[in-house]
Amino acid sequence: MAEITEIRWHGRGGQGAVTAAKILAQAAMEKGFHIQAFPEYGAERRGAPVKSFTRISKDPITIHSPIHNPSAVAVLDATLLDAVDVTEGLPEDGILVVNTVDNPADVRKKLNLKGRKVFTVDATQISIDCLGKPIPNTPMIGAVMRAAGTLPLEEVISGFKHKFSAKFQKEVIEGNIKAIKRAYEEVKTE
Amino acid sequence: MAKTLGLTGNEAVAYAIMQINPDVMAAYPITPQTALVQKFADFLADGDVDTEMILVESEHSAMSATVGASAAGARAMTATAANGLALMWEIVYIAASNRLPIVMPVINRALSAPINILCDHSDTMGCRDTGWIQIYSENAQEAYENTIQAVRIAEHPDVLLPAMVTQDGFIISHGMEDVTILEKEQVQKFVGEYKPHYPLLDPEHPVSYGPIDFHDFYFEHKKPQVDAMENAKQVILDVGREFSKLSGREYGFFDAYRMEDAEIVAIMMSSTAGTTRPVVDELRRQGIKAGLLKLRVFRPFPAEEIVAALQGKKAVAILDRAISFGAQGGALFSEVCSALYNAGQRIPVINFLYGLGGRPAEIENIQEVYQKLQRIVQTGKVDNLINYLNLRE
Structure with a gap:
């Protein structure tokens, strides 16, 4: 089968996991990739655990079944580590990126995790600094891109601009871009 | 542009x-x-x-x-x-x-x-x-x-x-x-x-x-x-x-994917057909002559054209994403059977009801469909006419 990068996003309703999946897809599309970004729908309640997914491929994507073995997992809310098996289906060489104040080693210990590669970033603090609100989804895109190395930072930023320039004011766009850049630089690895 | x-x-x-x-x-x-x-x-x-x-x-x-x-x-x-x-x-x-x-x-x-x-x-x-x-x-x-x-x-x-x-x-x-x-x-x-x-x-x-x-x-x-x-x-x-x-894209009554020399064929509509394409490709790599007929137009039903596309096939599975309660299988299944019967074609057919209420159609579910078709070709027998895909029983 064709080579497809698959990313799973874990968040809580209202944190923007679906939007994150879409912004990343938009950026990849502008780089010439074929893309899918889709949510897993359950009851939509603010604060409830939610999942969303991004597929990126050089070839057209025809598959429309759920993603079970993502190459990367992004966790927008560290409290989910106690509630959801975020590493489910993540292969041995898979990437886990968590929004937390902790170091990757702490996350590894907490999850009793073997293999995989763990990254952490304090995306909540970054979004408070850059946007005045704790919405960690856009900085997490920067962190995931750094960790997964799928796309260069400039592509992610231009994807974000194109997806939202009509929807948000200039200051909001600038704040988000700042947040993406900071997370890209500050993400910690093992 | x-x-x-x-x-x-x-x-x-x-x-x-x-x-x-x-x-x-x-x-x-x-x-x-x-x-x-x-x-x-x-x-x-x-x-x-x-x-x-x-x-x-x-x-x-x-x-x-x-x-x-x-x-x-x-x-x-x-x-x-x-x-x-x-x-x-x-x-x-x-x-x-x-x-x-x-x-x-x-x-x-x-x-x-x-x-x-x-x-x-x-x-x-x-x-x-x-x-x-x-x-x-x-x-x-x-x-x-x-x-x-x-x-x-x-x-x-x-x-x-x-x-x-x-x-x-x-x-x-x-x-x-x-x-x-x-x-x-x-x-x-x-x-x-x-x-x-x-x-x-x-x-x-x-x-x-x-x-x-x-x-x-x-x-x-x-x-x-x-x-x-x-x-x-x-x-x-x-x-x-x-x-x-x-x-630049072709639009007919259906999309016949790798159908020309296919021996076993699955018929379905909508997004599941996309998931089926890589399954067909993989079977082809293994030398298994699988094909997919993705129906685009259900009404009017292109009966003659479907019969022509199924000419000479050894076994056919029809996937329905809706139940017709009390009927002889799903509506698509009934239509295809009726078309084949009226054309005097006795190709072994089998029905799969699937995907109700958002139940996913996974790659392995589609593989199961083609495996059943292979068994029908090998044994010449259809054990179960109506089957349920990815259903807990």
Whole structure:
């Protein structure tokens, strides 16, 4: 089968996991990739655990079944580590990126995790600094891109601009871009 | 020039409607409506269309307003999903029986109860006998392009029937994909200016719509609906050919994927066909002659063409994403069996009911379908005619 990068996003309703999946897809599309970004729908309640997914491929994507073995997992809310098996289906060489104040080693210990590669970033603090609100989804895109190395930072930023320039004011766009850049630089690895 | 955008199926079809720029769009604006109408309302607010938008208090009223507008002589559209379509039911029949060329995108979703908002085909399969043309889309790209083509098909003087264009709920409607969008001018040129055939608002040529019509003439008014459906077949092919010059993609009654020398074949509609393609490719790599027939047009049902495509096949599986309770399998299965029987073909067939209420159709489920077909070819026996895919028993 064709080579497809698959990313799973874990968040809580209202944190923007679906939007994150879409912004990343938009950026990849502008780089010439074929893309899918889709949510897993359950009851939509603010604060409830939610999942969303991004597929990126050089070839057209025809598959429309759920993603079970993502190459990367992004966790927008560290409290989910106690509630959801975020590493489910993540292969041995898979990437886990968590929004937390902790170091990757702490996350590894907490999850009793073997293999995989763990990254952490304090995306909540970054979004408070850059946007005045704790919405960690856009900085997490920067962190995931750094960790997964799928796309260069400039592509992610231009994807974000194109997806939202009509929807948000200039200051909001600038704040988000700042947040993406900071997370890209500050993400910690093992 | 065409441009590629990241759009959900809902947004892609809203784009199509914006580019069609219908005279009237009537819709019920809250759930079970989808984001399709919301996106269209954005286009309206931005001044991209000069459509008269009528927000109504129910889906029954949405279809009623659309029928009224269409009879008056407007190019009228609406959109719905699931229980919304169920509530429209009465007027869905009236739209077709009045020969009103309404185009209605439908997001295929399960019917209650229990309450479920996810994908299956129960809503549109339930109204397969209403007299509407039904076109099913595999992905957002097809949903966009089928919507544009449906205008020309419905409005063709040999047809004059309403058309519903479906896409799989959530899987396509809420999933973002890369979609190539034509220029608005190209779409405008393709659909052309609407010239209503018997508008109510033409005092020089007065007409009535839907008067009393008992045993004396009702039957005679039904037969032309049958003929119009038959006529639609040629129009669908002609419009598809013309559209492919714009898009580069071919549109017929179905997509025959690796069918030419196939021995075992699965027939299905919509997004699951996309998931089946890589399964067929993998089987082919193993030397197994698998094929896929993705049906695009369910009404009118292209019986002869399907029989021709299945000529010489050794075993065929038909996948239905809706149950026809008490029937001999799903509706698609019954149609294919009937077509084969009437053509004197005795190909072993098997039915799979799947995907109800959003139950995923996984790669391994599709593999199971082809494995069963291989067993049928090996043993020459069909053990179970009706099967349930990915169901806990």
